[in-house]
Amino acid sequence: MPTCFRFLFSDLLVLFLLLLTASLSSPHPLCHQDESLALMQFMDSFIIDNHTFLSSCYPKTASWRVEAEHGRSDCCSWDGVECDPHTGHVIGLDLSEGCLHGSINSNSSLFRLSHLLSLNLAFNDFNYSKIPSTIGNLSRLTNLNLSLSFVSGEVPLEVSYLSKLSSLDLSYNYNLFYIGSLTRLVQNLTYLEEILLTGVNISSKVPESLANLSSLRTLKLDDCGLYGEFPIRIFQLPQLRVLRIANNEDLTGQLPEFHSSNVLQALSLYYTNFFGSIPNSLWNLTQLTVLYLSRNSFDDLSCLTKASSNHTFPHLQYLGLFSLNLTKFPNFLQNQNKLVQLDLSKNNIQGIIPKWMFNASKENLQDLYLSNNFLTGFEDSRDVLPWPNLRTLDLQNNRLQGSLSISQIPPSIEYLYLSNNLLIGFENSRDVLPWPNLQRLDLQNNWLQGSLPIPPPYVQYYRVKKNAFTGEISPLFCNRSSLYVLDLSYNNLSGKLHPCLCNLSQSLIALELRSNNISGTIPNAWAKGCRLKVIHLNHNQLQGQLPRSLANCKELEFLDVGYNKIHDTFPLWLGNLPELKIFILRSNGFYGAIRNIQINCTLSNLHIIDLSHNNFSGDLPAECFQHWNAMKLFGAEVFQYLDYNSSIRYSITLTTKGIELEYARIQDELIVIDLSCNRFEGEIPEVVGNLKGLHILNFSNNALSGRIPSSLANLTGLESLDLSQNKLFGEIPPQLAQLTFLEIFKVFNNCLTGPIPHGSQFERFPNSSFDSNPGLCGMPLSKACGDSLPKPPNEENQGLVSPFEFGWKVVAIGYGCGFVIGIVIGQWVIARKQDWFVNTFRIKK
Known part of the structure; x- marks a missing residue:
């Protein structure tokens, strides 16, 4: 190479390096x-x-x-x-x-x-x-x-x-909604690869033009209120990998024939209304890992139940086939070894779980849902279930029988649901259940006997209600510091509640022990920061006082200690529980007047209060009625239950419309006051009429006097009003005829007078509703109203008048009248029949 070119090349190289360094060093x-x-x-x-x-x-x-x-x-x-x-x-x-x-x-x-x-x-x-x-x-x-x-x-x-x-x-x-068709969106946004609108209220048909988005890879329209027929061409989009249109109950359609070139990886159609057959070409979707076909109207399931074992199937990881009316386990499951979650619940699968199912996804299966079928057990109940990573086993609402082998459940289990079966006990039982990762245990509604099984340390939900467990509640439960719900209701448990249960106040939100034979007192060491929302202790043998430390449970919404032997005055500290909605002291030994409450009786969220069958006395608590703000609201804007934002279901027993009923769940708008069967006296306060949300009002079996306040006509949603067996007088206010929802009206055994109000409801009430009010007249009584009606007692002295005094006056008048008539008849006999009188009444010597 000539020297001049060599120097030129060197100069260019140096220049290039300088420029490169400058570019790299510039910020x-x-x-x-x-x-x-x-x-x-x-x-x-x-x-x-x-x-x-x-x-x-x-x-x-x-x-x-x-x-x-x-x-x-x-x-x-x-x-x-x-x-x-x-x-x-x-x-x-x-x-x-x-x-x-x-x-x-x-x-x-x-x-x-x-x-x-x-x-x-x-x-x-x-x-x-x-x-x-x-x-x-x-x-x-x-x-x-x-x-x-x-x-x-x-x-x-x-x-x-x-x-x-x-x-x-x-x-x-x-709370987001899209007005109009999706067509506008599709026409303008032609580069869309992902449309994710789950939960947005669209409420329209799915436009055919969606099938023109050739670049679309993901389409998620779950729970959007879609309706009409789903365009079948969308299934064939060349780039589509994820299609989710679940939870659109008015969306119909059919599955197409799928080609092997289709790249779908996830298909979710549950809770829609697809019909027709599930095509065998479904198995051509070789990249499919997620498949949810649950709760549709398919009439041909042979693709699932008769698939050839020689067929090549996609390696599914998540499979949902619930509510499809399957009658047996789909045999293609034998060829699945990647399943993480399998849901076959709410079908009609009967008999035992076949042993070949044990070979399905041995190493990968984590969640197995088989609830709401007719399963009786496993083919070989002695073997440990072969899924070492199993977290969830849901077999509730089946027909499992006999004893549950504890050793059969793998130690990896976290969620075990076995409620509503026919299990009677445990095999290989131990002091503490050997599942260290267990968080939720549901054994409700079986026939399980013996002592309560002790849960492992980190359990959160422990539900065993409606069984036949006996013995005491072990103090080992007090060490379960993660315990969230403890439900032991409807068993035969006895003994006393250990004070250490209060140790759980920082974690426990529901303590449900109703319908057992537990005695002693309720523990009284609930600390500040107590998280309890539900305390349900009714139908036991509990004694003593209601613990004052419950005032530390500021989140308490539900307190039911009815049907016990508690002897106490009204708990004034209740006013410190701002969230309390349901409060029941029914059938205990509570006594005394409800007075001196004032600021302590707020309870602005109270919906239901039942103080019946106790010994409360004095005036009705008018101050309390003024502060029960939730009872002043008529009708709910949105239908919901009182426990709508809770994982706990509120259930109670109430006497409504003369019948004792169990409410499995409680509607938000149900408002109840039951103060019956006590010794309350004085007048019914006018302020009761401000509680416009009331559905049930029961003041019966007390010693109330005075007139029925006309303000009760403001209770326009009232369905049951019971004022029977008191000392009320005066007329029934005619305004009560405006209560168009009133189904039960009872005022028998009072001192009422005057006409019964006219109105469609009042004409339907039986005579027994008005019995033992001699001054009442008019329909439905046979006694017509006239001018000679008994006068009511003097209002100024009504407090001194009792039914017994009124009865004595009637007897005295009767004796007086009889004496006068007797004298007159006697004079007539002596004058006309003197010989007969002398022979009959003469004195014998």
Whole structure:
């Protein structure tokens, strides 16, 4: 090579290296000042809530201020912020799970970040604010994720104009709705690869034009209120991998023939109304790992029940076939070795669980749901179930018989559901159940006998009600510090409650011991911070006083100690329980007046109070009635149960409409006051008429006097009113005829007078409702109303008049009248029959 070229090459090489070094050493462009300011203003519009619904949230924006305070104003280095490496513009913002709480409004500085390509604000709490229309300013967006962010209202039209979107995720915002057809969305957003709208209220048909989105990879429209027939062409989209349209009960359709080129990996159709046959070509979906066909209207299941063992099946991991009217275990399960979850519940599968099932997914199976069938047991009950990683075994509502072999259940079990079977006991029983990972144990409604099985240390739910367990409750239960629910109801347990049960007050939310033979006193060491919401102790032999330390259980909603032998005055400390909804002291030995309450008798959330069959005396607690605010609301806006946001089911027994009924669940609008069978006296307070939500009011079997207040006509939802067996006088207020829902009305054994009100309801009540009120007249009584009605007692002295005094006066009048008539008749006899009188009554010597 000539020397000149050699030098030229060397010079060029040096120049190239210098340029390369300069380019590598030059800093990336800094974040633009206006965008940095916009981010800071966006951050300041929210508060950081570390106690949000998402326990794993991480406050990314908290670090922004720290960065700025230390002079690091380059927002490109901030947590969750991504910048273009060439221009420095903010192109990505990921604040998902960011502990943000507050509202997004149309003036938010967020919408000044016009270069954004990706925006992820999922798993925050935006306080049910609307998605602002100014989101249309972010016209370059390719990814928008607002899932589970508590936004509400209508999805703005401007979203459908973000024409570059490839991924749209608004899922799990159940107060969000989309007006109109999805057609508009599909026509404008032709680059979409992911549509995730689970839980958004769409309430429309699925447009055929969705099948034109050739790039679509994921379509999730679960629980959207969709209806009509699902377009069959969507199944054939060339890139579609995930199709979820479950929980749309009015959505119909048929499954197509599937080709081997189809790349579907997840197909979820449960709780829809697909019909026809399940095609054998389903098994051509070789990449399928998730399949949920449950609760549809398929009429041909031979694809599942008669699949050839020579066929090649996809390696399923999650399989849901519940509520399909299967009568046997699908034989293709023999060829599945990757299953993690299998659900065959709510079918008609009968007999034993075949041994070949033990070969299904031995190493992988974690959750097995077989509830609500007619299964009687395992083919070989001596073998340990062969699934070493089994976490969930659900066999409730079957016909399992005999003794349960404890050694058969693998030690990996976490959730064991065996309720509603015919089990009578345990084989190989031990002092403590040998399942160290067990969290939930449900043995309800069997015939299990013997001592209570002691759960392992970390159990959370322990339910064994409606069995025949005997003996005492072991103090070992007191060491189960994770225990959340303890339900031992409807057994034959005896002995006393150990004081150490109070050790569980920081974890336990429900203590259910009703219908046993437990004696002694209720433990009285419930500490501050007590988390109890439900205490259900009725139908036992408990004595002593109601423990004052329960005042520390500020979250208590349900307290039922009825049908015991508790001897105490009214618990004034109840006013310290602001959440109390149900309070029952029925059939005990409570006594004394309910007085001096004032501020202690708030109970603004109280729905049901039953103090019946005790020895309470004095006036009715008018001060309390004034503070029972929940009883003043008529009708519920939304139908729900009192336990709607609880994992515990509230159930009680009440005397309603003259019949003792058990309420398995309690509607939110059921309002009840039962103070019957006590010794209350005085008048019925007018303020009772303010409790407009009342359905059942029972003041019977007391010593109440005075008139029936006309304000009771304000109780327009009242269904049962029992004022019988008191000392009430005066007329029945005619305004009560306005109570159109009233089915039961009882005022017998009082001193009422005057006409019975006219009205459709009153004409249907039997005569017995009005018995032993001699002054009443009119329908339905046979006694017509006239002018000569008995006068009521003097109102000024009514407190001194009793039914016994009234009866004495009647007897005296009778004797007086009889004496006068006797004298008159005697004079007549002596005058007319003198000889007969002398012969009859002469004195014999």
